[in-house]
Every structure is written in C-alpha cells, then in structure tokens.
Amino acid sequence: MxxxxxxxxxxxxxxxxxxxxxxxxxxxxxxxxxxxxxxxxxxxxxxxxxxxxxxxxxxxxxxxxxxxxxxxxxxxxxxxxxxxxxxxxxxxxxxxxxxxxxxxxxxxxxxxxxxxxxxxxxxxxxxxxxxxxxxxxxxxxxxxxxxxxxxxxxxxxxxxxxxxxxxxxxxxxxxxxxxxxxxxxxxxxxxxxxxxxxxxxxxQGEIISLGNIEDKKDLAKPNFDKIEEIEDIKFGYCTEFFIKSSTPYFEGFKEKISDYGDSIVVVGMENLIKVHIHTNHPGIVLEEAVKLGELSKIKIDNMKEQHRTIIESEDDNVSNNDFSNQKEEEKEFGIITVAAGDGLTSIFKDLGVDIVIEGGQTMNPSTQNILEAINSINAKNIFVLPNNGNIVMAAQQAKDVSTKNVIVIPTKSIPQGITAVISFNPDLNAKDNEEEMLRAISKVKTGQITYAVRDTVFNDVDIKEGNILGILNGKLIKSGEDINKITKEVLDEMVDENSELITIFFGNGLEENDTEEIQNYINEKFSHCDVSFNYGGQPLYYYIISVE
Missing domain, CATH: 1.25.40.340 (DhaL domain)
Incomplete structure (x- = not known):
C-alpha cells in the first residue's frame, strides 16, 4: 500500500x-x-x-x-x-x-x-x-x-x-x-x-509480533519492606491521570496538590502532563487539575482494598510494584543505591542506606524504578548513588521529574558507592555532604575481575573468549587464563606507597577458601595497608577491588 x-x-x-x-x-x-x-x-x-x-x-x-x-x-x-x-x-x-x-x-x-x-x-x-x-x-x-x-x-x-x-x-x-x-x-x-x-x-506490509514471548520479571526493583498493616496506608487512593493543556507546565501545580497527598509525580511534556498522587481526596485533586486543561485516562485505585487482596493471596511481590507509603515523619536525609549481590546489599544496608535497588551489571534500573525508590523515602534530601556509569543518566532523569530535592552522586562503581556512603555525615547540610562525597569518590581506585564473552582486541590487549579480564577504573588492562594471576597483576597496578586501605568483595560462586591465595598475597606484599575481605555475592565479577 x-x-x-x-x-x-x-x-x-x-x-x-x-x-x-x-x-x-x-x-x-x-x-x-x-x-x-x-x-x-x-x-x-x-x-x-x-x-x-x-x-x-x-x-x-x-x-x-x-x-x-x-x-x-x-x-x-x-x-x-x-x-x-x-x-x-x-x-x-x-x-x-x-x-x-x-x-x-x-x-x-x-x-x-x-x-x-x-x-x-x-x-x-x-x-x-x-x-x-x-x-x-x-x-x-x-x-x-x-x-x-x-x-x-x-x-x-x-x-x-x-x-x-x-x-x-x-x-x-x-x-x-x-x-x-x-x-x-x-x-x-x-x-x-x-x-x-x-x-x-x-x-512494506510486514507486521511484527512478539508472539508468545512471556513478560519478563523486572529484576531492577527497589527492595521495599512489605506493608503489613492496612492502617499504615495514610493516603488511600492511588490517583493517576493526564492533563491536556495549552498552558505551560508550572511548579505551582505540584505545590498545590502536595497539600492533598504524597508519592507525587508530575511529568510535564509541552502540552501533556502526567500526574500520579496518593491521596484521600481524588476529587479535589481532579478539580485543581481541570483548571489547567482537559483530563484523560483517569485511574483511581483503592490501595487499602488492593492491600487486602495482596494479604489474602499471600503475594509478597505485588507490594513492590507500587510507590511505597511513608510511615514515619519526614527526616532530613535519605540514601538510595544500586547493587547486585546479597552481600553487597547487606553491606549497604548496614551502612545506613534506605533502599538498595537490585541491579547494576546487566540489570540497569529504569528511570521509573529509581523514581519509585525516591518517592518511597520520606526525607527532605535524597542522595542517589548509581554505582555504574550506565545508570547515571537514568538517575539524573529520575531527579529531573521528581518533586523532591534529589542529589545524584555520579558513582560509577561499588567501591565509589561504599566510599560515598561512609563519607556521608548527617551533621552536615545537603550541599556540604554532596561536596564531601564527590571529594571522597575521586580518591577511590576500582578494580574488577571478570571474564570475556568473545574474542576481540581492546586497548591493544588480545582477548579470547573465556579469558579472565582485569579492569582498572573502567579500563581493561589485563587478560589471561588464571584468576589469581590476573587479580595479583591488577592489585600491583592499583596499590602504591600512598595506599592505605584495600577492600575486596568476592562474588557469587567463590567460597572464602578460594580467596586464600589472594589474601596471603596482599598480606605479604602490601603489609602497609589495612585489608578487608568481604562476601559481595555479585554476579559476573569474581572480585571487586577498592583501593584508597
């Protein structure tokens, strides 16, 4: 045709x-x-x-x-x-x-x-x-x-x-x-x-269909705690709609509806505004919205009713798919980070991180995933640590559409993320904490030990599929067949006389006794450094190394 x-x-x-x-x-x-x-x-x-x-x-x-x-x-x-x-x-x-x-x-x-x-x-x-x-x-x-x-x-x-x-x-x-x-x-x-x-x-007349491809589970979801009591739901109606408006989008609308609820997302794009709010008065919110223009695709869900269904069906996963409700008074700071691996998640939680979004390598969280995490924290200032260079832009985009004060610290690795969290000081204001975190992550060296998925040449390094790869600060520097040999060579490149702390996170599939040779090597050769070995449980990477 x-x-x-x-x-x-x-x-x-x-x-x-x-x-x-x-x-x-x-x-x-x-x-x-x-x-x-x-x-x-x-x-x-x-x-x-x-x-x-x-x-x-x-x-x-x-x-x-x-x-x-x-x-x-x-x-x-x-x-x-x-x-x-x-x-x-x-x-x-x-x-x-x-x-x-x-x-x-x-x-x-x-x-x-x-x-x-x-x-x-x-x-x-x-x-x-x-x-x-x-x-x-x-x-x-x-x-x-x-x-x-x-x-x-x-x-x-x-x-x-x-x-x-x-x-x-x-x-x-x-x-x-x-x-x-x-x-x-x-x-x-x-x-x-x-x-x-x-x-x-x-x-050309060829209609493409996905056929019977099953919907894939979204692995990059925030680890929210399940809401156990219906009474904890402060605002009962999840209200979503679009505004078709010839009036330019302005901040005053966000401020006006903020009096009627929480978990607010207002995304403006020229003549179209998408609104999401948890409220007890959806009618009032809609009355305010209709002043801006024509409303469409209005959806109001009773979250208490949904919650009863969730409890009755014992479905522990459904509650993770919605914006979490704030149950406590607003605090000064909140921290969100991204990590893959149960050990790394536990480490971040122990350091005081509010939400760890599951993701990182191969599982980059979406703008929506990060925005959901932001909206689940009742804090005046929220720090987001992507811990991966490929997630920074999505984090920044989530910040841009959020109604909250969000500070994205452009951490590009797990070591940078951990250093940023450790450097956080609740007695400082948001700006000073941002400056301190940026200063701290600039001093961190990151090493990663993984494997090659194909034959190639990169940075003048000949690589064969299955080779062990050594990466330093995002640059591939070593390739070989022995994990311990490559790990030692990367450590030699990372550690110098000014280094004080070496931290190693070993990944999923390695047992602690598998790491003994590396531990002994570090203790003997770099005795001037404090050393910490930790189970990270991360996929794909045998070791993640931090040197400061």
Missing part, C-alpha cells in the same frame, strides 16, 4: 513495529558492545525502553498523532534504562515535541520530527561523542530532510533514510578507534537502525 500521508493509527503501528523488531534483535545488538565483558546490555536497555514506550502507546484510546507521539515519549522517559535508553527516550521526546500540532504527517513532517529528536538527544548529553547513536540519529535526520524535499511516498522515503542510517553506522568505526580495534559498529547506533528497520517493514 502506498502512503503519502500518515495518520495517528499508522504512527502507532509503525512505532510498535519498531519496538518489536528491536526486542527480537536485542541480543544481536548486545553482541556489538565494545567491552567484551558479560554485562554488555545496550540492546537490552534500548529494547526495554522501547517496550515501555510500546506499552504506553497500547494503553491510549486516542490515536491522534499527538497522543501517540506523546505516549511514546512518556513511556520511554519512564522506562529508560542505561545511557543508550535515556538517549533513545530523548530522541522520542524531541520527535513528539515536533509533532504536537500535527493531525497527519507528510514525509517532510516526519523528517523534521527526526531532526528535532536528534537535536533533543544532543542537548541531553553533556559531552556528545561522535561515532555513537547520536551520530546515526543526526545524519539520518539530515538526510531525511533532504530526501523529503522530493519524495512524498513514505515507503521510498523510509528506504532511503534506512539506507543512509546503515551507511552512517558503518562509518562509526572510523570515528571511534575502540570500535575499529574491536571490529564492530556502534551498538546504540545499530539499535536505532533496527528500529528504523521495523518501521520500514511496517510500510
């Missing part, structure tokens, strides 16, 4: 096709991750982000262009995982913004939306790197604008855009030496090309 005009229902189906095409090809995208460690997850993160957009799109009954684009932007915003997922959500946000006044689309409209998507993504990244998804988004959008000047048929238009996106993707190794050395194209860029492929397939 020939399309010269795209309606809202068409756009809905195109985006769903793109999301499902990525889901089916996510492992292929994962395989392109330059770092040959078992936590390469660009495809997984981008797919989770797009599936979140797809779920939001499927919920809406209004299939106008604006409604579909806004739903995609909203879903991807809250479901964004990892840096690639956050960037993808920003592309969809810009795409939606450009289409806010459109009732149907020409190829020129679509091209301009792609361009605004690329521009929005570039603005969201502090230091954009060429040779990544950003480059593919920008160059394919520029080409789309050029093509649309003479091509009105969407199928021909999208074929040419897709071809140019592949051409740009194939140039990414020339832009980033690490890609060239590893012999791969950029994974994020490939993910975007796969989405384009799904859109193109829809135009």
């Amino acid at each position: 020939k399309y010269t005009i795209i309606e809202g229902q068409h756009l809905k189906e195109m985006l769903l096709n793109g999301a499902y095409e990525l889901e089916k090809n996510k492992e292929m995208v994962n395989s392109l991750n330059v770092f040959p460690v078992p936590d390469g997850d660009t495809g997984t993160n981008m797919s989770a982000t797009m599936l979140s957009a797809a779920e939001e799109i499927k919920k809406i009954k209004d299939t106008s262009i604006q409604a579909v684009a806004d739903a995609a932007a909203m879903g991807s915003l809250m479901g964004a995982r990892g840096n690639s997922g956050v960037i993808l959500s920003q592309i969809l946000r810009g795409f939606s913004k450009q289409l806010k006044t459109k009732t149907s689309l020409t190829t020129k409209d679509f091209a301009m939306a792609l361009k605004e998507g690329a521009n929005t993504a570039y603005r969201a990244v502090m230091k954009p790197t060429e040779g990544t998804i950003l480059t593919v988004a920008r160059e394919s959008a520029d080409k789309a604008i050029e093509i649309a000047k003479s091509e009105v048929d969407f199928l021909n238009f999208m074929k040419k855009v897709y071809d140019h996106a592949i051409k740009t993707l194939n140039k990414t190794p020339e832009m980033l030496s690490v890609l060239k050395q590893a012999g791969v194209v950029d994974a994020g860029g490939k993910g975007l090309v796969v989405i384009y492929s799904g859109i193109l397939k829809w135009l």
Whole structure:
C-alpha cells in the first residue's frame, strides 16, 4: 500500500513495529558492545525502553498523532534504562515535541520530527561523542530532510533514510578507534537502525509480533519492606491521570496538590502532563487539575482494598510494584543505591542506606524504578548513588521529574558507592555532604575481575573468549587464563606507597577458601595497608577491588 500521508493509527503501528523488531534483535545488538565483558546490555536497555514506550502507546484510546507521539515519549522517559535508553527516550521526546500540532504527517513532517529528536538527544548529553547513536540519529535526520524535499511516498522515503542510517553506522568505526580495534559498529547506533528497520517493514506490509514471548520479571526493583498493616496506608487512593493543556507546565501545580497527598509525580511534556498522587481526596485533586486543561485516562485505585487482596493471596511481590507509603515523619536525609549481590546489599544496608535497588551489571534500573525508590523515602534530601556509569543518566532523569530535592552522586562503581556512603555525615547540610562525597569518590581506585564473552582486541590487549579480564577504573588492562594471576597483576597496578586501605568483595560462586591465595598475597606484599575481605555475592565479577 502506498502512503503519502500518515495518520495517528499508522504512527502507532509503525512505532510498535519498531519496538518489536528491536526486542527480537536485542541480543544481536548486545553482541556489538565494545567491552567484551558479560554485562554488555545496550540492546537490552534500548529494547526495554522501547517496550515501555510500546506499552504506553497500547494503553491510549486516542490515536491522534499527538497522543501517540506523546505516549511514546512518556513511556520511554519512564522506562529508560542505561545511557543508550535515556538517549533513545530523548530522541522520542524531541520527535513528539515536533509533532504536537500535527493531525497527519507528510514525509517532510516526519523528517523534521527526526531532526528535532536528534537535536533533543544532543542537548541531553553533556559531552556528545561522535561515532555513537547520536551520530546515526543526526545524519539520518539530515538526510531525511533532504530526501523529503522530493519524495512524498513514505515507503521510498523510509528506504532511503534506512539506507543512509546503515551507511552512517558503518562509518562509526572510523570515528571511534575502540570500535575499529574491536571490529564492530556502534551498538546504540545499530539499535536505532533496527528500529528504523521495523518501521520500514511496517510500510512494506510486514507486521511484527512478539508472539508468545512471556513478560519478563523486572529484576531492577527497589527492595521495599512489605506493608503489613492496612492502617499504615495514610493516603488511600492511588490517583493517576493526564492533563491536556495549552498552558505551560508550572511548579505551582505540584505545590498545590502536595497539600492533598504524597508519592507525587508530575511529568510535564509541552502540552501533556502526567500526574500520579496518593491521596484521600481524588476529587479535589481532579478539580485543581481541570483548571489547567482537559483530563484523560483517569485511574483511581483503592490501595487499602488492593492491600487486602495482596494479604489474602499471600503475594509478597505485588507490594513492590507500587510507590511505597511513608510511615514515619519526614527526616532530613535519605540514601538510595544500586547493587547486585546479597552481600553487597547487606553491606549497604548496614551502612545506613534506605533502599538498595537490585541491579547494576546487566540489570540497569529504569528511570521509573529509581523514581519509585525516591518517592518511597520520606526525607527532605535524597542522595542517589548509581554505582555504574550506565545508570547515571537514568538517575539524573529520575531527579529531573521528581518533586523532591534529589542529589545524584555520579558513582560509577561499588567501591565509589561504599566510599560515598561512609563519607556521608548527617551533621552536615545537603550541599556540604554532596561536596564531601564527590571529594571522597575521586580518591577511590576500582578494580574488577571478570571474564570475556568473545574474542576481540581492546586497548591493544588480545582477548579470547573465556579469558579472565582485569579492569582498572573502567579500563581493561589485563587478560589471561588464571584468576589469581590476573587479580595479583591488577592489585600491583592499583596499590602504591600512598595506599592505605584495600577492600575486596568476592562474588557469587567463590567460597572464602578460594580467596586464600589472594589474601596471603596482599598480606605479604602490601603489609602497609589495612585489608578487608568481604562476601559481595555479585554476579559476573569474581572480585571487586577498592583501593584508597
């Protein structure tokens, strides 16, 4: 079928096709991750982000262009995982913004939306790197604008855009030496090309379905304590709705409804505002909201009734899927961190962390996961420690949509996270604590011992699948066949005469007697340092090493 005009229902189906095409090809995208460690997850993160957009799109009954684009932007915003997922959500946000006044689309409209998507993504990244998804988004959008000047048929238009996106993707190794050395194209860029492929397939008449793929359990969930008493639920009605408004979103609305409840989330996107609140007076909240514009998709759930059902069915998992209720008076500080491994979770809890979100390597929590944790803590100031460079952007995005005072400390490893928590001083104010945490993490060296998932060359190190890898401060420095040998070599690089403390967390699958050789080596060679060996229980990494 020939399309010269795209309606809202068409756009809905195109985006769903793109999301499902990525889901089916996510492992292929994962395989392109330059770092040959078992936590390469660009495809997984981008797919989770797009599936979140797809779920939001499927919920809406209004299939106008604006409604579909806004739903995609909203879903991807809250479901964004990892840096690639956050960037993808920003592309969809810009795409939606450009289409806010459109009732149907020409190829020129679509091209301009792609361009605004690329521009929005570039603005969201502090230091954009060429040779990544950003480059593919920008160059394919520029080409789309050029093509649309003479091509009105969407199928021909999208074929040419897709071809140019592949051409740009194939140039990414020339832009980033690490890609060239590893012999791969950029994974994020490939993910975007796969989405384009799904859109193109829809135009060709191929409808993609996920078939009988089961919904996957969300592993990156906050570890909330189960609410045992119905009386603990202070505000009984979980109220959600959208406001379609021509009035710009403003902070005064948040402040006004804050008098009527808690667990407030107000996400504003141009002419659409999504509101979530726990309240005893949903009618009053709706009366305040209707002053701003037309309301849609109103949902009010009786949480006490839901709680009785949960208790009766003895389902311990359901309560983790909602915003937790604040049961105590507001305190000055709260701390959220991310970790994988029962030992690491216990260590953070013992250090006073309020919530440990299960995740990290391979399980990057979404913006929504982090926001749920933020809203579950009744504190004036909340510190978020991502403990992974691929989670920092999602944490920052959660901060941006939160109504609370959130401080993201950009910890990129477990050792940095633990050091940040230890340096926290409840007698200092939020600003001074932030400065102290940043100062403390800058002095931490992080070592990691893991294994390679494929043959490659990285940083001039020849790597074979199954090799033991030694990583220092995020850089791969050693490769070999013996865990103890590689661990010793990494320690030798990390420890110097100024080092005072060595802390090692051994992972899931290692017993304490497996670590004796490493313990003896450290005690003999680095006798000037205090040494601490701890069970971390982390997956994928035999050892995580901290040197200060």
